[in-house]
Amino acid sequence: MEKRTFKNKVYQQLANIVKGMSNPHRLEILELLAQGRFSVAEIAEETDMSGANASQHLQVLKQAQLVSTQREGNHVYYELAGESVYKAWKSLRDLGIERVAEVERVLRQFRESRQSVETLSSSQLADKMKHEQVTIIDVRPQKEFSAGHIAGALNIPVDQLSDKIDALPEDREIVAYCRGPFCVFADDAVELLSKKGFNAKRLDEGFPEWMLDELPVEYSSN
Structure with a gap:
């Protein structure tokens, strides 16, 4: 394998992970799944999405290997694929608070309003x-x-x-x-x-x- 082919393949796979996280609904789902495992219906209810919409986002996360599934009877439960997924989400969140002024401003304004x-x-x-x-x-x-x-x-x-x-x-x-x-x-x-x-x-x-x-x-x- 040539050097450029090697790099293209590796970076593409890493980009797929970033793409999987590049949606506000999917970020909220990852935060929810950090609390434990949930069914599609539970995820939809907690995130104020339709079941179909939640299912679509979960499929993207699964394709990016960020979540895994477990079937029990007629129900399928989703959970984070590993602790490293949560660490990546937390790093992104902390980076946003530190580097994106609007994130810090909105968080501060919300706290100050209370x-x-x-x-x-x-x-x-x-x-x-x-x-x-x-x-x-x-x-x-x-x-x-x-x-x-x-x-x-x-x-x-x-x-x-x-x-x-x-x-x-x-x-x-x-x-x-x-x-x-x-x-x-x-x-x-x-x-x-x-x-x-x-x-x-x-x-x-x-x-x-x-x-x-x-x-x-x-x-x-x-």
Whole structure:
């Protein structure tokens, strides 16, 4: 194989991966699949797409070898093809926040529009956990919580928080987290908690980043 042929083949395959990710809906799907495996119907519901549209995007991701499938009965479930896929998505996201002014501006404006929402880093939360200074709530759906969560976290999906808020301690700091920095579940939770007089903050990232940093995690079958 000649040098130019070799390079063309290698770069084409890498370009196929980039092409597979080059759509906002597919990026959102990858972020969702970082939480665990989902069916087409579940992905469509979580991303506000039709089933047919979600299926088309999933096929592109599968052709780019970014997702894999597993059949159980009549259902096909999708998941990330490996941890390296999430690392690539996270690197792209972080690059966008760092280098694309519009991404940083939109994120900052959204946070500023919710003046009650304060954030803290994973290292800050880990330090508070060592000193038992905080109550952690995972506001993702129960299915995602069961697939993995921050050790010691309580699962209170954001759409159930209003009904369960009285069970939370009023004399402790509460930290809410969800899927990642672009997920708004935690922002909604902190805004509600702050209005009710709680000292609440959101984790600046999400569970996938926490796990990637090899911080304490737990799993549940409930």
